[in-house]
Amino acid sequence: RTSEPWRDFDRSQVYTADLESSLHYLLRVELAAHGMLEGAELKVFKDFVTLVAKLYPVGGSVVKLMETLSDWLLSLPLQQIPYQAVLDLVDNKMKISGAFLGAELRWVGCQGSRPGLRGYPCSLWTLFHVLTVQHDATPTALDGSGLEGEAAPVLQVMRRYIRTFFGCKECGRHFEQAAAANMDQVTSREDEILWLWNQHNRVNTRLAGSLSDDPVSPKAPWPSPALCPACHEESNGVHVWNHANVLAFLRHHYGASNLNPRYSL
Ligand code: FAD
Incomplete structure (x- = not known):
């Protein structure tokens, strides 16, 4: 990994290569720790796949694969599915034309300056920020999916995914604590976007200066004044966020038109 060439990138954009790599890692590495998916776990996985199939912001082979996986999971009357069967589908052993998920990690905006970061x-x-913004941009996309009845479907599916599958168990506990505190107060798509932004900043603040902090991409309140001057204000000498401008910035930054396909397969 150390010999991988550095990929130049623009911090004001989001790279589809990072989104594709997240799905590759999630489906082929993280999930592989679960030999059999069953019961509540299986439901959490199905909901995650449905969410991504409905809200992935770019058309093409990745969304086709996620739709195929979602249709297949929903059509199976089984209470248990071996992970190997999921993997076969992700590797497109069924040879569905146009469905494909690259089998390598290509970090761009998520590159670390050393392995392990x-x-x-x-x-x-990044993926979940994109999904909150896409849910806001396409409010009817989840109709008929079974998720449309939830007040904040993207956050709730994220919460269940992180709690059930995310390899960092300590992260899962922290996120669950935050979700239990006030996620149920989120009832609009705008608040979904802002809740996740705010929670992410709380994590950034907690982790600034810790071992996981990459000196090339230090953890700090985001977006920086350089990325979004209008997001920052001062009131009686104290920094305050301008929430309306933060929302507008997030809609732009994580919106479909700001996705850069460079380095994507
Ligand atoms: P990240 O924090 O991963 O951010 C990725 C990118 O998102 C940034 O480069 C920036 O472009 C953008 N961004 C930054 N802040 C925001 C924001 N507020 N809103 C929108 N976009 C933003 N690690 C721990 O050690 N302890 C934990 O408890 C912990 N909890 C986690 C919980 C979750 C749900 C997740 C997904 C991860 C958690 N992590 C935790 C990992 C940690 O938050 C970082 O993801 C990891 O250390 C890599 O950091 P990074 O520098 O790449 O930036």
Whole structure:
């Protein structure tokens, strides 16, 4: 990994290569720790796949694969599915034309300056920020999916995924604590976007200066004044966020038109 060439990137954009790498890692590495998916776990996985199939912001082979996986999971009357069967589908052993998920990690905006830094957790945050913004941009996309009845479907599916499958168990406990405190107060798509932004900043603040902090991409309140000057204000000498401008910035930053396909397969 050390010999991998550095990929130049623009911090004001989001890279589809990071989103694709997150799905590759999630489906082929993280999930592989579960030999059999059953019961509540299986339901959490199905909901995650449905969410991504409905809200992935770019058309093409990745969304086709997620739709195929979602249709297949929903059509199976089984209470148990061996992980190997999921993997066969992800590797497209059924030869469905146009469905494909690359089998390598290509971190771009989530590159670490050394192995072990950034990568998958960065891409998972990125993926869920993108999904909150896409849910807001396409409010009817989840109709008929079984998720449309939840007040904050993207956050709730994220919460259940992180709790059940995320390899970092300590992260899962922290996130569950935060979700239990006030996620049920989120009832609009705008608040879904802002809740995740705020929670992510709380984590950044907690982890600033810790071992996982990459000196090339230090953890700090985000977006920086350089990325979004209008997000920052001062009131009586104290920094305050301008929430309306933060929302507008997040809609733009994580929106479909700001996705950069460079380095994607
Ligand atoms: P990340 O924090 O992963 O951020 C990725 C990118 O998102 C940034 O480069 C930036 O472009 C953008 N971004 C940054 N802040 C925001 C924001 N507020 N809103 C929107 N976009 C933003 N690690 C721990 O050690 N302890 C934990 O408890 C912990 N909890 C976690 C919980 C979750 C749900 C996840 C997904 C990860 C958690 N992690 C935790 C991992 C940690 O948060 C980082 O993901 C990891 O250390 C990599 O950091 P990073 O520098 O790549 O930036």
